[in-house]
Amino acid sequence: MNQALSPERVRADVAELLGCDPAEIEPDDNLTDLxxxxxxxxxxxxxxxxxxxxxxxxxxxxxxxELAHWTALLAGGAA
Incomplete structure (x- = not known):
């Protein structure tokens, strides 16, 4: 697993661009809809x-x- 792209990092990066708190994004949320x-x-x-x-x-x-899919791609399957 790429430590630089941990599940926390993926969630934080997405949240930053959405302008929200990382905890507000659920794993199965459609990020386009957000x-x-x-x-x-x-x-x-x-x-x-x-x-x-x-x-x-x-x-x-x-x-x-979806965040869970992106996390699986980037962090080696950990969602």
Whole structure:
């Protein structure tokens, strides 16, 4: 597992761009419905690529925009 992309880090990064407290985001929330648009998603992708998720693509996140799915992709399955 990539320690730089822990479940806490993924949740905190998403919350930062949504302008909310990380605790407000449930694992099964649709992040698009919460206001995360494609531009913000690309910001996250670039941030996470810089932290070691070199193969992460927009489609990986866009097809299933739930925090639990993103955490599984980035933190090795820990949701």
């Amino acid at each position: 206001g995360l648009d494609s531009v913000r998603t690309m910001v996250l992708i670039e941030r996470w690529r810089g932290a070691g998720a070199d193969t992460l693509e927009y489609a990986d996140l866009a097809e299933q925009p």
